[in-house]
Amino acid sequence: MxxxxxxxxxxxxxxxxxxxxxxxxxxxxxxxxxxxxxxxxSCEYSETGFPLVDAQPVLIDFATSIxxxxxxxxxxxxxxxxxxxxxxxxxxxxxxxxxxNPIAASNCAKFIDLLMEGSERPIVxxxxxxxxxxxxxxxxxxxxxxxxxxxxxxxxxxxLVADAHKLPFEDGVFDGVWVQAxxxxxxEPATIVDEIHRVLRRGGLVYAETPFMQQVHERAYDFSRFTxxxxxxxxxxxxxxxxxxxxxxxxxLVWSIRYFCRALGAGxxxxxxxxxxxxxxxxxxxFSRGRAVADAASGFFxxxxxxxxxxxxxxxxxxxxxxx
Ligand SMILES: [Zn+2]
Numbered sequence: 001m002x003x004x005x006x007x008x009x010x011x012x013x014x015x016x017x018x019x020x021x022x023x024x025x026x027x028x029x030x031x032x033x034x035x036x037x038x039x040x041x042s043c044e045y046s047e048t049g050f051p052l053v054d055a056q057p058v059l060i061d062f063a064t065s066i067x068x069x070x071x072x073x074x075x076x077x078x079x080x081x082x083x084x085x086x087x088x089x090x091x092x093x094x095x096x097x098x099x100x101n102p103i104a105a106s107n108c109a110k111f112i113d114l115l116m117e118g119s120e121r122p123i124v125x126x127x128x129x130x131x132x133x134x135x136x137x138x139x140x141x142x143x144x145x146x147x148x149x150x151x152x153x154x155x156x157x158x159x160l161v162a163d164a165h166k167l168p169f170e171d172g173v174f175d176g177v178w179v180q181a182x183x184x185x186x187x188e189p190a191t192i193v194d195e196i197h198r199v200l201r202r203g204g205l206v207y208a209e210t211p212f213m214q215q216v217h218e219r220a221y222d223f224s225r226f227t228x229x230x231x232x233x234x235x236x237x238x239x240x241x242x243x244x245x246x247x248x249x250x251x252x253l254v255w256s257i258r259y260f261c262r263a264l265g266a267g268x269x270x271x272x273x274x275x276x277x278x279x280x281x282x283x284x285x286x287f288s289r290g291r292a293v294a295d296a297a298s299g300f301f302x303x304x305x306x307x308x309x310x311x312x313x314x315x316x317x318x319x320x321x322x323x324x
Pocket of ligand 1: 027038039040044
């Protein structure tokens, strides 16, 4: 599947490529191939241009980003590279103890159905798309969708490198944005959701998954958690199609066992091994009911549409009461 994904990411007419912009000053870009730079001669990036990593442009405003230009030097490789295939032993053990993500898979099918209602060839931006998110495979298999994968490092699944606090696209380019397990890793989640709102066309779709009861992961790049209400408020300028927990209290408990061992000095690998025999706890999530699930969930999803108006703050207490 991987080669076909890579082929698809580099094929097609790429209408969105003409709608890239400078992440600093929002001017158009010039010489995207081979040396992207800003077209506005008064902009810093007119002179310095943007680096390339693995032939992908790094369209980041380094002055305001947590990421330095140095990280993207050709000889530096991708400083933030992860296990992009998910085939390493620790990735597999992690999935075994915590399960895959069947809710995301069914949400992905719904996301695609809704996209197809609005466009024959929808363009979808994937933020944090350096790896394929759990349950997101259908997005990559569906040949009607034009995917634009972005992340803070280049991989076979990305088209360009960007920091989503300043997306390098003009307004209204995308029919959908997929942002799975990303918003906990950014300095300003609300700024990123504003950017998602900006680059979506009117009525465009967003699908987000963000953790709640999960301990720190990705080391220095972990900043926030959200309750279901907090997650809803983050997407306050979107109308909700559906939302709910991803992983219940059982998944959260397995995470806690692992991090309990880690806090006692067991180290990453040993903690993972010690938590393995407790994988069955997550099966109890199938029996948990009612809104108490949302109070203890491992994370939440939000599927919504770009709206013109923000939701009324007064609606938030009622929103809590109907979570389940
Ligand atoms: Zn510029």
